[in-house]
Amino acid sequence: MKRTERENMITFIQKVKHVSAERMMRMSDEDVDHLYTRAYETYETYEELV
Numbered sequence: 001m002k003r004t005e006r007e008n009m010i011t012f013i014q015k016v017k018h019v020s021a022e023r024m025m026r027m028s029d030e031d032v033d034h035l036y037t038r039a040y041e042t043y044e045t046y047e048e049l050v
Contacts, residue, residue: 001029009036016043 009032010024016039024032 001033006032009033012036013039 006029010021013019013024013032013035014021017035019035027035
């Protein structure tokens with residue numbers, strides 16, 4: 001995963017899930033990708049309902 005891609009994912013997760021930057025920095029790329037996918041799916045579903 002590219003650095004900018006990871007930074008964008010972390011920014012999104014922090015805004016939607018309110019996860020601290022310190023906690024995010026300790027996560028592997030796979031963990032960040034998993035959290036991002038789950039958060040985005042939830043966000044997308046919510047947007048469809050509104």
